[in-house]
Structure formats: structure tokens, C-alpha cells
Amino acid sequence: MHLRIDGQLDAQLRQQAAAEHIPMSALVRRLLRQAAHEYRTESASKAEVEEIDRRIPREEIHRT
Known part of the structure; x- marks a missing residue:
């Protein structure tokens, strides 16, 4: 399995x-x-x- 994780999680x-x-x-x-x-x-x-569904797009927007 290959996963992409951010540097903070990796650390x-x-x-x-x-x-x-x-x-x-x-x-x-x-x-x-x-x-x-x-x-x-x-x-x-x-x-x-439903709350997770609403939160994920918000988190994606803040990353960019």
C-alpha cells in the first residue's frame, strides 16, 4: 500500500x-x-x- 501524507503527519x-x-x-x-x-x-x-461531507471540502479549500 502506498499512501501520500503530509510532512507533519510523517514526522x-x-x-x-x-x-x-x-x-x-x-x-x-x-x-x-x-x-x-x-x-x-x-x-x-x-x-x-453529513458533517464530515461538509467539512472535507472546506479543508481542501484551506490547503490550496
Whole structure:
């Protein structure tokens, strides 16, 4: 899997992996597994999904 992430997230992940003395790939796998598990156990409400839909375009506008 190839992901594009910004420099800040890259630095945060590298710092956390170094602090835990594990490869960054192992950290990312663990975080993805945790997120997938939480996603399966907690479904978002319709209102939460709609708020995310509204927020994403605003975040994209602020990046450019």
C-alpha cells in the first residue's frame, strides 16, 4: 500500500515509532487495525456523516 501524507503527519508517525522502538510500518499497521476495529464497532450517525461531507471540502479549500 502506498499512501501520500503530509510532512507533519510523517514526522509525527516517525517520532511515535522511534519512541516505541518499532518500524514505522509496524506502527501504521497497528493504527490501521485499531481504526478498522473501531469503525466496525462504532457506526457514525447520519448527522456525523453529513458533517464530515461538509467539512472535507472546506479543508481542501484551506490547503490550496
